[in-house]
Amino acid sequence: MTDAPADAAESVSERHCLLLIDPDQPCCGQLQNSLSRLGYTVTLVHCGLDAIATFDPDKFELVITDLHLPDMGGLEVLRKVKGLSAETPVVVVASDSAVNDVVQALRLGASDYLLKPIADDGVIDHAVTRVAESRKLTQQNRAYREELEDRNREMQEHIELLQRDHEAGRQLQQHLLPRSPYQYPAGIEAAYRLQPSLYLSGDFVDYGLFGERFVAFYLVDVSGHGVSSALITALIKHSVMHLLRERPLFSQLDTIDHDITAVLEMINAELVATNLDKHASMFVGVVDSRARQLHYAVAGQVPMPALVTEEGAHWLPGKGRPLGLFHRGGWEVRHLALPACWRLVTCSDGVLELLQGNLLEKEEMLLKMINASRGDLNSLCAALKVDTAESLPDDIAILTMRQDPVAD
Structure with a gap:
């Protein structure tokens, strides 16, 4: 054979x-x-x-x-x-x-x-x-098919676990946010809309009353999307609260400017120290309801905050480097006298992604929409289609502050 x-x-x-x-x-x-x-x-x-x-x-x-x-x-x-x-x-x-x-x-x-x-x-x-x-x-x-089915089943289990984790993170982030709208003394109202492009948002807002006359607030926009950016917003919230426990902030007129700078310096140091390759833009403001004055600083904020008065809407001036990129940001605190009736609108840069054109054209269009809405949050969100968009290219945050004359 x-x-x-x-x-x-x-x-x-x-x-x-x-x-x-x-x-x-x-x-x-x-x-x-x-x-x-x-x-x-x-x-x-x-x-x-x-x-x-x-x-x-x-x-x-x-x-x-x-x-x-x-x-x-x-x-x-x-x-x-x-x-x-x-x-x-x-x-x-x-x-x-x-x-x-x-x-x-x-x-x-x-x-x-x-x-x-x-x-x-x-x-x-x-x-x-x-x-x-x-x-x-x-x-x-x-x-191969059985192995693929096993892998798909494992992947689906991981996806479901990740979705549960994201949902838990989203609920936690929502819990960290302030109530909206919220009424303060002297006719001041704060409100916001925050829409993440994913489960979690890299944008965050917060506000609070200090003493009887100062309403402090901020909007922060962390680079990137998703969990890592959302964790940075939680870090910022924690850092601000820790600083508030260490010393009284926004309670004395002669220290307001220093307090605003201290917040920016602290967050900048935190971001630099994390080595997570994350940076953030931020707008921090304090309204002195008694003196009708706004104290504020910007750190890489785009677009700039807009003030709406009887004369119309205009961008606030200011400059300062983003947080987390440099050890010194060159932030400057500015002061602005406020009329009896005013609206302040601050947006994260994700809002610009909803508009067409180059940056200047987008900012011009946004200012016109803010003016047309007279600084009303719901009207502005409707014009931008924030609540009805099927998907968002970036996280969206809009913070509005307003004051109307208090009736006698």
Whole structure:
């Protein structure tokens, strides 16, 4: 007996047992020799009943059956084998005059066929090797599909866990935000709209009353999106609260400017120290309700805050570097006398992404919209379509402060 070719042996690697059903002794010997040469251990039976009794899908990787058996048709054997194991390949053997039976066998799930007389062992080699390779490919595809399904299931579980974490983070961030709108003495009202582009926002606002006359507030816009930026907003909130516990801020007129600068310096130092490659723009202001004066500073704020009075809307002047990029920001505290009725509107730069044109055109358009809304938060949000947009390219934060004359 000659050795099997290397490529043939490799093609049936891990294929061990084969069930051969053949009553034709001359052909049977030829098949057995060829199959043994291919590396199979052949179990031979001569009738259909013995074949069904012998077949075990866990043992036999391949079944070869003659279509003409002494006790039942080979097609019936094919049906029963496929009924027991649909994945087990079956090769049928028929005379060259039984083409219709071969066609029917292929329809019933036969993987290939051999026609007698078999003059060339290469025909057997080709058919069996092709079936073995096809079965191996099917098994590999099934294993790959199962692995892919497992990975998809694990990924879905991770996504669901991440979504739950994001939702928890979003609720926590919402809890850190102040109530909106909120009324302060002397007719001052603070309100905001904050819409994250993802679950969490890198924008944040806060405000509070200090003493009986000072309303302090800020809007901060941290670079980037998502969890890391939202964590920075929580850090800023915590840092401001910690500073407030350490010393009284925004309670004395002669220290207001120093307090505003102290807040910016502290947040800048915190961002520089984190080494998270994060920076932020910020607008910090204090309204002195008794003196009707605004104290404020900006740190890289774009667009600038806008003040709306009876004369219309205009951008506030000011300059200062963003927080987290330089050890010194060059921030300056400015003062502005306020009329009896005024509106202050501050937006994060995400608002500009809702508008068309270059930066100057966007800022001009935004100022016109602020003026048309007369600084009213709901009207401005409606004009910008903040609440109705299907998706936002960036986090959106709009903070409004307003004061109307208090009736006697």
